[in-house]
Amino acid sequence: QKEVEQNSGPLSVPEGAIASLNCTYSDRGSQSFFWYRQYSGKSPELIMFIYSNGDKEDGRFTAQLNKASQYVSLLIRDSQPSDSATYLCAVSQGAQKLVFGQGTRLTINP
Amino acid sequence: EAGVVQSPRYKIIEKKQPVAFWCNPISGHNTLYWYLQNLGQGPELLIRYENEEAVDDSQLPKDRFSAERLKGVDSTLKIQPAELGDSAVYLCASSLTGTSGRTDTQYFGPGTRLTVL
Numbered sequence: 001q002k003e004v005e006q007n008s009g010p011l012s013v014p015e016g017a018i019a020s021l022n023c024t025y026s027d028r029g030s031q032s033f034f035w036y037r038q039y040s041g042k043s044p045e046l047i048m049f050i051y052s053n054g055d056k057e058d059g060r061f062t063a064q065l066n067k068a069s070q071y072v073s074l075l076i077r078d079s080q081p082s083d084s085a086t087y088l089c090a091v092s093q094g095a096q097k098l099v100f101g102q103g104t105r106l107t108i109n110p
Numbered sequence: 111e112a113g114v115v116q117s118p119r120y121k122i123i124e125k126k127q128p129v130a131f132w133c134n135p136i137s138g139h140n141t142l143y144w145y146l147q148n149l150g151q152g153p154e155l156l157i158r159y160e161n162e163e164a165v166d167d168s169q170l171p172k173d174r175f176s177a178e179r180l181k182g183v184d185s186t187l188k189i190q191p192a193e194l195g196d197s198a199v200y201l202c203a204s205s206l207t208g209t210s211g212r213t214d215t216q217y218f219g220p221g222t223r224l225t226v227l
Contacts, residue, residue: 032213043218092213100152
């Protein structure tokens with residue numbers, strides 16, 4: 001079992017719809033969770049992080065964390081073509097170490 | 111504020127040749143990371159420095175890879191000799207490690223795309 005698992009996609013969503021990206025992790029001791037966006041040929045850039053169970057909203061993005069189910073998700077509302085990218089889930093493993101999933105490729109169709 | 115700087119951006123070498131990558135972290139960031147990213151995969155940690163000390167190098171293939179972070183600022187990652195399988199993007203990241211006990215946000219540089227022929 002991989003430490004951090006994501007559906008590699010591609011996930012295709014119509015413009016204006018909600019995109020839902022999911023991530024599961026194996027280490028019950030993980031405390032910090034991050035979502036990064038990576039455009040083709042570019043480096044990962046932080047979208048948001050979440051530490052506590054529940055939802056955290058930032059503009060069109062909402063991160064959801066359920067530690068009991070070892071599940072974290074990212075919702076993108078009102079999806080735009082500029083949201084087309086690979087989304088990486090990263091989960092802490094001990095102090096200052098992040099383990100990344102393989103990423104989900106998201107395509108927003110105009 | 112300047113971001114993480116890496117050079118070169120691209121490097122093409124023949125197998126068995128040496129290669130070196132340089133990273134300058136965000137000013138004031140005490141923790142520096144080197145990652146390797148293969149196509150279609152997420153970044154994989156090679157080594158983590160806190161100031162000058164390499165605190166996690168368990169994933170660094172020490173027979174051919176070496177790294178240093180002199181004076182706790184810039185860092186260099188070296189491969190000698192390079193193999194065909196080393197073709198990948200090498201990412202440097204930095205963070206400001208606090209005392210909260212939580213994992214701090216890592217900020218990535220643009221990466222170096224290595225091609226070994």
